[in-house]
Amino acid sequence: MAVIADAVAPRPGRKRLDRLVTGVLSHLVLAIFALIVVYPVAWMVFASLKDQTDLLGNIWGLPRSWAWRNYGDAWRTAGLGRALANSIFVSLATVVLVVAIAAPAGYALAKFRLRYATAIFLVFVLTMQAPVPVIPLYVLLVRLHMTDSYVGYILPLAAGGLPLAVFVFRAFFLTIPRELEEAAVVDGSTRLGAFLRVVMPVSTPAVATVAILQFLAAWNEYFLALILIRSPELRTLPLAIQVFFFDWGRTDWGPIFAALSVGSIPMIVVYVLMQRRFVQGLTAGAVKG
Amino acid sequence: MASYLWVLPALGLYALFTLVPLASGVWLALLRWDGIAPAEFVGLQNFERMLRDERLASALWHNVQYALGTVAGKIVLSLGLALLLHRSLRGRAVYRTALFLPVVMSFVVVGILWTWIYNDDFGLVNNLLRSVGLGGLAQDWLGDTRVALWALIAVDIWKWYGFHMVIFLAGLQTIPTELYEAARLDGASRWRQLTSITLPLLRPVMLVNVTLSLLGAMNVFDIPYVMTEGGPANSTNVVALHVYLQAFKFNRLGYGSALSYAIFLLITVIALVQLRLLSRNTAEY
Structure with a gap:
């Protein structure tokens, strides 16, 4: 050979x-x-740091003018401070909500002998790919008097992330050895106590995956915000930036780029710091087993 | 019964904000309703109306082009890059981090950024073309009905090719290296190894990548809304944008609902057909 x-x-x-x-x-x-x-x-x-002449005359290079003014303009005109706070609040709220309710659900589906476990799991999996039914959702929220409110935006956003979160948690809990919880129950813990004190502390990888997927989805969400949010003071970053662009974009580009930078740099920094988890979490989320 | 309490919050929230709307949308699709005046039951009229909706026909055709363009572009680019990156070990982490970057940016930011990159006079694309002597190709990318849709397709590809590359890389890592060693001993060329080992064994990840980009293309909204608002002259109007305008600009909630159901069914059929085509004779080893 x-x-x-x-x-x-x-x-x-x-x-x-x-x-x-x-x-x-x-x-x-x-x-x-x-x-x-x-x-x-x-x-x-x-x-974002170029003034208008620099932007039009010095297309490829570094800024010569360092026009920090752009950020001030964007901040005031687009209401970016408020939008930034809204985006952080909405994203964190959906992450907390999704983890808090998807983790126990995924645990029960993985570990309890539930008669309808398969049926429940299938409901989540089969509708996971369906696009959000925005029009009936909008009608429902109008009936509940919940349009144009934080709650009326956070709840549907969390609901949208649930199937994938339940899926990730269930898959993770299936890999946890039964002896772990049994030991805790023998020590006198209830099932809930064992879950909270023994199972959750060793579940950081699953929590991190779900948190990253949900935070990113909420941070970048735009379509629902466009339909559900009317008041300027409730706008999240993507909506505030789009409105600012439609109103001012065709004339004054420096502040537009400042707004774009404010909208994306925080996420880019987090991504670069935690890129391994991001890449793994997002691709795992997409492939779904 | 107490065990079901663990599932109840998740199931309840999901039912209220996804399953209930999904079901009540069917009823909505049978109504003529502007959201204010009393609704009128019109049976299947909304579905008949679709057949006469010329904007819908052209929007669907744009989605088809968008799907063909983005799927082909994303798959070819990401597979090619994955194959290159799989072999070169040095700097792999750096390339992966860089190529994956746009995934964390919102389509609103990406869309606005590219609106300027495509600018006729001051945009990067035209300036690059002029500086390398290809000024003849420079044009108003978003202002020309013949190229605007393809300009948007390029942005979509730009945002996602690194993402699909990472999925292909994960697939490549599962292929046993012994297969290539055996093939080399048998004198198989690089090309032969690619077509006889790599591509057949990549079928499952190929399926994932094609499905994801296809679904993305059929539901696309943010990019055309932010960058062109469907223009110029409706040349970038897509189905999701058409539904949005019908429901929320012209207040035709019933017709909009019927439209989204029809599209949803169409996408499901396409996805199932494609699933069958791609999963047939999946390679085993």
């Missing part, structure tokens, strides 16, 4: 050169496509 392989293989010198050339070429292609992704984002931040 070895003789045949040697005869097929090209001479060693040529082979090394081939490998070097393909290596350099792959890095070149990868670098170009990475640059296509990263450069516009970096450019957005540069542009």
Whole structure:
């Protein structure tokens, strides 16, 4: 066998050169496509610090003017401070709500002998891919007098994230050995006590995945906000930025880029700090087993 | 019974805000209702009306083009990059972090950013083309009815190719390296290894990637709404935008509801057909 392989293989010198050339070429292609992704984002931040002449005359370079004024303008005109606070509040509230109710549900579906466990699980899984029924949802919220309120936005947003969260928690709890809870129950804990004191503390990976998926979904959510939120003081960042863009965008671009930066830099920083968890959580969330 | 209390909050919230609307939408689809005056029961009239809705027909056609463009673009790019990245170990983490970046940005931010990147006079695209001597290709990307839709498709691909690449990478890592060693011993070329080992074994992740991008394309709303509002001359009007305008601009809640149901059924059928096509003779090893 070895003789045949040697005869097929090209001479060693040529082979090394081939490998070097393909290596350099792959890095070149990868670098170009990475640059296509990263450069516009970096450019957005540069542009947020350019004044109008700089923006139109110095398209590719770093800002010459350092127009911090753009941020002040965007902050005041678009109500970004309020929108930032709203986005943080709404995103955190949906994360807490989803973890608090999806974790016990996923646990019960994984560990209890429930007669309808499969049926309940199927309800979540089968409707997971269905688009949000916005029109009847809107009608329902009007009936409940809940449009244009935090609650009326947070609850549907959390509901939308539930199937995936239940799915992730159930899959995780299935991997936890039964002895763990049994030991706690023997020590005199109730089932709830065992869940809270023994199971949840070892479930950080599942909580992190669900929290990242839900926070990101809520932070970037736009369509429901557009339909459900009317009052300027309730706008989340994506909605506030879009309204600001439609009202001011075609004339004054510096503040627009400042608003875009405020809307995306916090998330980018968190992503870069926790990128391994982000990439794993988001792709696991998409693949769903 | 007490055990069901563990499931009840999740099931209750989900039922109220997803399952109930999903069901009540069927009733809504049979009404003529502006949300204020008393509703009138019209039977299947809303569905008949769809057949005469020319805007709907053109919007559907735009979704089909959008789906073809984004699915093809995302799959080819992400698979190619995954294959390159799978082999080159050095700098893999850096490339992955960079390429995945737009996933964490909202479509509103991405859409507005690209509106400027496509700007006729000061945008990056046209300036790049002019500076490399291809000024003849420079144009008003979002203002021309023939190219606007494809300009939006490019933005969608830009946001997601790193994401699909990571999924392909995960798939590539599950392929046993012995298969390639055996193939090399048999004298199989690189191309032959790709078509006989890599691609057949990537079928499951291929299925995931195609399904995700297809669903995304059929439901797309944010990009055309923010960047072009469906224009110029309706050339980027898509179904979700049409539904939104019918329901919330023209207050036709019944017709909008009927539309979303019809589209939902259509997507389900497409997804099922595609699932059958792609999952047929899945490779085993």
